[in-house]
Amino acid sequence: MSWTEERIDRLKAMWTKGATASQIAEELGGVSRNAVIGKAHRLGLESRPSPVKAGEEKEKKAKAAPAPRAPKPVAAKPAPQPVESRLSAEESRPAAAPAAAQPKASAPEGVTLQYRSVGPGGFIRQGPGDTQAPIPPAPPRRLVPAKPSADVADKTSLLDLNDRVCRWPMGHPGEPDFHFCGDAANPGYPYCVAHCGVAYQAQLPRRDRRPPPPLPYGGPRVR
């Protein structure tokens, strides 16, 4: 691969935007992370927080008489670039829960079991044997203005669940109006079609995705 103007522009844009060299290399394809870094420097792109550079100011030319470090005399391999398709576990996993963070609060007494939401319908049981400090029940909280009396009346409760309704949790366990979606489940799935779409987001390898037409390159990457 050669550095066409187009590719250089992309490199510049992404580098400026803060993408890592690895990400840029993947995005561009056909180049290594090192190639990207090398090119970025040759282009005079401003260096970004480097782990190594953090502790400079010392040594400088502290090359008293150390080994001039000769690279392997052997010719370097041409890097076949097998274009292997890899999906990290992160990327291929069903999507994360709508929300899972539990605010800290003082622990009430007499509570022996706590549940922590870790995903749609998923819970991590925390028993007495667990070393981790018990996570107190979520105090009442609202992400949106409370709907005064949007009661659980006609909402799908835990007892209403069966394999024909969508079990996508709405709200958070413990909250007064916590319920489940309850729409007709996508046959074979625990959720309705809409929530399946949220839960199972197949992620193609970055290089196989359609390049995001407008900058900035698909926005913030989740990590």
Added chain:
DNA sequence: CCCTGATTCGC
């Protein structure tokens, strides 16, 4: 180990 960017230096 993984990741990161910086640098060197043969090509």
Added chain:
DNA sequence: GCGAATCAGG
């Protein structure tokens, strides 16, 4: 100019 090899920190 290019980028693999290497370094070095997190």
